[in-house]
Amino acid sequence: MTILYWLPEIEDWRGRLRGLGNNPETAWDEALALANSRLDFIRTNALDQMISKIFGDAPPKNLSTKPIRLALLGSGTMAHLRSAIRIAGLRRGLWISIYENDYGQYWQELTDPGSGLHEFKPNVVLFALDPHHLAAGLGAGLGRAEAEHGFAELRDRLQECWRLAREAFHCPVIHQVPLPLHPTLLGNNEHRLPGSRQGLITRLNHALRELADAEGVDLLAIDARAAIDGLKAWHDPALWHRAKQEISPAAAPMYGELVARLLAAKQGRSAKCLVLDLDNTLWGGVVGDDGLEGLVIGQGSALGEAFVAFQEYARELARRGVILAVCSKNDEANAVEPFDKHPEMVLKRHDIASFVANWNDKASNLRAITDELNIGIDSLVFVDDNPFERALIRRELPMVAVPEVGDDPATFAQTLADAGYFEALAVTEEDRARGEQYQGNRQRERLKASTTDLDSYLRSLEMELIWRRFDKVGLQRTVQLINKTNQFNLTTRRYTEEDVLAVMEDSRAFGLQLRLVDRFGDNGIIAIVIGKMNGTEDLAIDTWLMSCRVLGRQVEPTTLNLIAETAKRLGARRLIGEYLPTKKNGMVKDHYAKLGFTVAETGEDGSSRAVLDLPTFAPASTFITVTET
Amino acid sequence: MSEAEIYAELGEIFRDVFLTDDIELRPELSAKDVPGWDSFKQIDIILAVEEKYRIKLNTRELDSLQNVGDLVRVITAKTGG
Numbered sequence: 147m148t149i150l151y152w153l154p155e156i157e158d159w160r161g162r163l164r165g166l167g168n169n170p171e172t173a174w175d176e177a178l179a180l181a182n183s184r185l186d187f188i189r190t191n192a193l194d195q196m197i198s199k200i201f202g203d204a205p206p207k208n209l210s211t212k213p214i215r216l217a218l219l220g221s222g223t224m225a226h227l228r229s230a231i232r233i234a235g236l237r238r239g240l241w242i243s244i245y246e247n248d249y250g251q252y253w254q255e256l257t258d259p260g261s262g263l264h265e266f267k268p269n270v271v272l273f274a275l276d277p278h279h280l281a282a283g284l285g286a287g288l289g290r291a292e293a294e295h296g297f298a299e300l301r302d303r304l305q306e307c308w309r310l311a312r313e314a315f316h317c318p319v320i321h322q323v324p325l326p327l328h329p330t331l332l333g334n335n336e337h338r339l340p341g342s343r344q345g346l347i348t349r350l351n352h353a354l355r356e357l358a359d360a361e362g363v364d365l366l367a368i369d370a371r372a373a374i375d376g377l378k379a380w381h382d383p384a385l386w387h388r389a390k391q392e393i394s395p396a397a398a399p400m401y402g403e404l405v406a407r408l409l410a411a412k413q414g415r416s417a418k419c420l421v422l423d424l425d426n427t428l429w430g431g432v433v434g435d436d437g438l439e440g441l442v443i444g445q446g447s448a449l450g451e452a453f454v455a456f457q458e459y460a461r462e463l464a465r466r467g468v469i470l471a472v473c474s475k476n477d478e479a480n481a482v483e484p485f486d487k488h489p490e491m492v493l494k495r496h497d498i499a500s501f502v503a504n505w506n507d508k509a510s511n512l513r514a515i516t517d518e519l520n521i522g523i524d525s526l527v528f529v530d531d532n533p534f535e536r537a538l539i540r541r542e543l544p545m546v547a548v549p550e551v552g553d554d555p556a557t558f559a560q561t562l563a564d565a566g567y568f569e570a571l572a573v574t575e576e577d578r579a580r581g582e583q584y585q586g587n588r589q590r591e592r593l594k595a596s597t598t599d600l601d602s603y604l605r606s607l608e609m610e611l612i613w614r615r616f617d618k619v620g621l622q623r624t625v626q627l628i629n630k631t632n633q634f635n636l637t638t639r640r641y642t643e644e645d646v647l648a649v650m651e652d653s654r655a656f657g658l659q660l661r662l663v664d665r666f667g668d669n670g671i672i673a674i675v676i677g678k679m680n681g682t683e684d685l686a687i688d689t690w691l692m693s694c695r696v697l698g699r700q701v702e703p704t705t706l707n708l709i710a711e712t713a714k715r716l717g718a719r720r721l722i723g724e725y726l727p728t729k730k731n732g733m734v735k736d737h738y739a740k741l742g743f744t745v746a747e748t749g750e751d752g753s754s755r756a757v758l759d760l761p762t763f764a765p766a767s768t769f770i771t772v773t774e775t
Numbered sequence: 776m777s778e779a780e781i782y783a784e785l786g787e788i789f790r791d792v793f794l795t796d797d798i799e800l801r802p803e804l805s806a807k808d809v810p811g812w813d814s815f816k817q818i819d820i821i822l823a824v825e826e827k828y829r830i831k832l833n834t835r836e837l838d839s840l841q842n843v844g845d846l847v848r849v850i851t852a853k854t855g856g
Contacts, residue, residue, distance in 0.1 A: 160791075188791045188823050195794050226815060384834050389818060396822050 147375050148400040149184065152549040152565040154540065156183040163192060167200045174206045179544060181237040187230065187398045194229035197236070205241035210632075210729045212640045214242045214409055217268035219252040219311075220322075221279035223390040230402030237403075238410040256310045270318050270409060271311040272366065273304075276392040277324040280350065281343035286331055288341030297346060301357060308363050316644045320408055321358055322366040323351050325392060327381045362643065364412075364571060366404055368393070374564075375400070407569035413640060414630020417547055417567040418521055420463060421512060423530035424474040424481055424503070426553070428493065429453050434480045444490025452555040457492035459559035464497055467577025468568050471500040471515045473528070478503040499587075508535050509542035520694035522632060522730065527567045529558065574623045576670035583669055587695060590666055604700060604769040607664040611704050612773045616650045616657035620671065624659055627674050627691060632730040635691040636723070636737060654679040655688075656712050660705060662696055662770075672696045675709055677716075685718035690737075703766035706741050710763055719760050727752040776854055781847050788823045792816060802844025820846075828854050 156162070159180070166176055177200075180193055205213040214235065218224050228244050235242040245266040247255045252273075255261035284296050308319050328344040330336045336345045351369050358365050372380040380397045393401055410416060425432045430442025430449050444450045464470045470493070474481050481503035485495040495501070500515045508530075516523050524545040530536055536548045549565050551558050562568075570577075590607065616624055621643060628641050649657040660673040673696075676689035687709065692701060713721055723738035735752070739745055742763075743756035782800050789798045793811060798804075806812040824846070825831055830853040840846055 186823075186826075188788070188819060191819065192791055192794050226818075384837075385818065387834070388837070389814060391818075394822070395819060396826065 148379050148397040149186070150399055150403065151184065152551075152561050153182060153184040154536075154548075154550055156180070159183065159189065163189075163196055166196050170200075173200055174209075177236060178239065181233050182544075185233065185399055187226075187395050190233045190399050190402070191229045193236075194232050197232070203243065205243075208729070209239075209241055211238075211240050211413055211415065212269075214240055215267065215269045216242055216244050216405075216409070217263055217266060217271045217311075217315075218244055218246045218274060219256070219263070219271060219307075220247070220274035220276065221250055221252065222274075222276040222386075222392045223249070224274055226391060226395045227274075227393065227398050227401055230398035231405045232402070234399070234402035234406035235409060238406055238415055240406065240409060240413070240415070242406075242409070253307075256307065256314065259314075264314065268315050268317060270320065270412070271315060272320040272322065272405065273307055273311075274322040274366075274392075275304075275307075275324065276390075277327055277343070277347045278386075278392075280324055281328065281346050284341050284343050284346050286339060286341045290340040293340035293346070296341075297349065300346075300350065301353065304354075305357070305361065308361055312644075316642075318412060318642055319361075319363045320366050320405075321354065321363050323354055323369045325369055325372055325377060325381050326351065327377065327383075327392070364408055366408065368401065368404060371400065371404060403566060407566045408571070411569040411571050412629060412642075414626065414628075414632075415524075416569045416630075417468075417527045418525035419469040419471055419499075419515070419519065419527070420460060420562075420568075421471045421473050421515060421526050421528045422460065423528075423532065423535065424472060424476060424484075426531045427529060427551075427555075427558075428457060429484060429488075429491075430555075433484060434476055438483055438488055441484060441488065443484070443488065449555065450490070452558075454490065454492055456555050456558040459562070461492055461497060463562075463568060465578065466573050467570070467580045469499045469519060469521070469580060470497055471519070471526075472498050472502060473508055473511045473515060473530075474503040475505055475508070476503040507538070507542075509539060512539065512543060512546060520633075520697065527562070527565075529562070531555075572622050572626075574626065576623055579668065579670060583667065583695070587666075590664075601769070607666075607699070607769070609662060609664045609699065609770045610773055611701065611708075611770050612661040612663060612775055613658055613708060614775050616646055616659060620659050621646060623671050624657070624674055627671065627693075628689065631674075631691040631693070632728070633694055634697070634734055635689075635728075635731050636687070636734055637689055637726045638728050638731060639689055641689075649676055649678075652678070654716065656716070658708065658712065660701075660708075662699075662701060669693070669696055673701065673705055675705065677709060677713055679716055679718065680722065682717065683719040684722050685713040685716060685720070686722045687724065690723075700768040700770055702737070703741060704768045704770040704772060707765040707768075708772060710758075710760060710765065714760055721758040721760060723756040723758065725754045725756070776851070778847055778851065781850055782843075784827065785824070785843065785847065785850075788820060788827065792819050792823065800843050802847070803842050805842040824850065830854065 162180060166173055177197055224246050231244060232242045245263060245268060247263060255263040280300060311319050324347050326344055326347045328347065330344050331342050332339050336342050339345055354365060380393060382394045385391045385394055422428055430453060431440050433441060442450045443453045460470060482495060484491050485493065500518045502511045502514055512526060523543060527547045528539055529551055531551060531553050539546055539548050547567050549561055551561050624646055625643050649655050655678040658675040659671050662669040662672045673692040674689060677685050678688050680686045723743050725735060738756035743758045745754050745756045747755040786800050789800060790796055793809065821832060821837065828850055832849060836849055
């Protein structure tokens with residue numbers, strides 16, 4: 147079972163596919179809509195063929211994501227996976243160009259600087275080495291010592307692959323976990339046969355988790371996926387013999403999904419917020435009609451337990467950084483009551499960062515939720531048991547992910563997991579604390595409502611901006627912010643860990659991470675600045691991004707004071723601020739002008755370059771204390 | 776299921792696989808007659824057929840397929856028609 151069942155079927159698929167090229171203006175959005183339907187491998191291939199016809203090899207103009215150049219390096223046949231990877235990327239607004247090594251030649255191409263691979267200059271490398279290739283040389287006749295030797299050699303070889311790719315391309319590396327597809331020789335206790343190929347792959351797959359983490363390599367866990375779908379859905383020995391396909395073409399759309407989720411997560415494009423309907427989604431029954439006592443939730447019935455299990459899953463997601471919100475057609479008092487009073491409820495009112503219950507249409511309410519939380523509308527996943535509401539949101543807000551959850555709560559959690567909306571590569575301390583941060587935000591809002599003038603409100607917050615240079619401890623969070631911040635982001639330059647490390651080593655550049663603490667709590671790292679000397683007098687602000695959570699709190703001028711000071715220490719006499727427009731960062735268009743820069747140039751595309759003279763710059767006075775740690 | 780029905784349904788599969796409406800399925804039609812019908816497209820067609828009719832073609836059956844007529848015969852036999 148490798149169907150993308152959480153995506154909706156759409157009507158007139160063939161007609162829409164054939165008409166895709168008719169209007170070049172809307173072709174990309176229409177392609178995105180088609181990609182977000184329940185595609186099997188045939189339709190996936192057909193859509194990709196159409197896209198190639200319309201767009202050729204180059205990404206469409208005004209693409210709001212960083213084009214991906216993926217090198218697919220493997221030992222078997224991979225051509226049938228290309229379309230699936232590209233279409234799963236398209237589903238997330240990503241353009242992916244793919245290079246594939248000549249059959250079996252991955253090692254030669256890696257080590258030969260004149261190869262097509264080096265010419266391609268990938269910005270992501272995916273190793274897809276098949277289990278037959280990896281286990282070659284092993285067999286049941288081997289003793290323990292020989293088998294151990296073989297295993298150690300294999301580990302070394304994989305590490306060497308990763309090292310070569312890193313050195314050559316300075317880019318992220320992904321490694322596909324091989325499928326344990328060899329038939330067993332002993333059976334249940336296969337691990338007792340040292341030379342067993344099946345045993346070797348199983349053992350390697352355990353070891354890979356640790357090995358990859360140690361090397362900073364991300365895994366493509368098709369083994370875990372095959373354990374859910376069934377190995378036979380992923381691998382067909384007859385196709386291996388016929389065409390050397392480790393992965394069956396029928397499973398290609400799911401394979402592409404797994405790859406694209408990783409690539410999207412790397413660009414910070416995973417969903418951030420789970421929006422939940424209430425009646426018959428979080429509990430059985432309609433609270434407005436059935437009352438608190440009439441709700442089906444909790445022990446005692448299979449249905450009640452299923453709702454509890456789904457709530458538990460949502461709470462687990464929240465604990466690792468996913469924001470929870472509620473969007474319900476209800477009177478607010480009725481909607482809140484179970485959270486406060488029903489003893490079987492797993493989710494409590496304080497688990498929900500934004501709670502919207504009224505009789506407005508749900509599209510408006512989803513917008514209200516994104517406004518309150520300061521997140522993009524495309525970072526929402528909306529779960530509702532009602533097909534009408536799902537269809538409405540898909541029509542009104544196509545950028546919101548709306549899974550086909552069906553009406554059995556027992557399947558909700560697995561459906562969300564299968565859809566992979568919240569793919570994450572690491573969990574930072576900020577992620578864990580996120581729920582509390584949004585809690586603190588609400589307390590701040592309440593104080594603001596009770597304080598009439600802004601100055602006394604800001605003073606009462608007792609804000610402290612704590613900053614430090616980029617360091618290895620904060621590296622993951624820095625890269626995460628650089629890649630996922632879309633709105634308050636002056637240049638939207640996306641950087642990898644390697645890029646950030648390069649800034650740390652550059653004596654004519656600086657990278658600052660800023661944390662904001664106030665009386666309601668720690669907001670975590672909320673801003674990133676990268677400055678680079680350009681010549682002897684100019685310091686270019688290469689990157690300035692900030693979390694929208696802290697807008698309107700004087701963080702911007704306080705940050706500028708810090709940038710000016712740091713720039714002066716490098717000998718700069720001018721700050722150069724650059725604005726590069728994207729679909730999402732219109733809010734910072736006049737950022738530099740507002741801070742007292744002089745706009746020197748404005749481009750036709752809306753970009754601008756602004757200058758600030760440092761010797762005459764007078765730091766703004768704000769209610770924020772600045773501390774270095 | 777009649778052969779005519781199978782031809783009609785196969786036609787849909789071929790149109791999706793080759794992204795064209797210009798394919799007229801005849802029993803003697805084979806890979807050499809259709810641009811782009813290579814060994815990988817052949818696998819795509821077979822997998823789509825297997826999914827559609829909930830059947831499984833074994834390696835010998837696959838190797839014996841020479842043209843569309845052979846494919847229809849296998850489908851008919853396997854679906855009990």
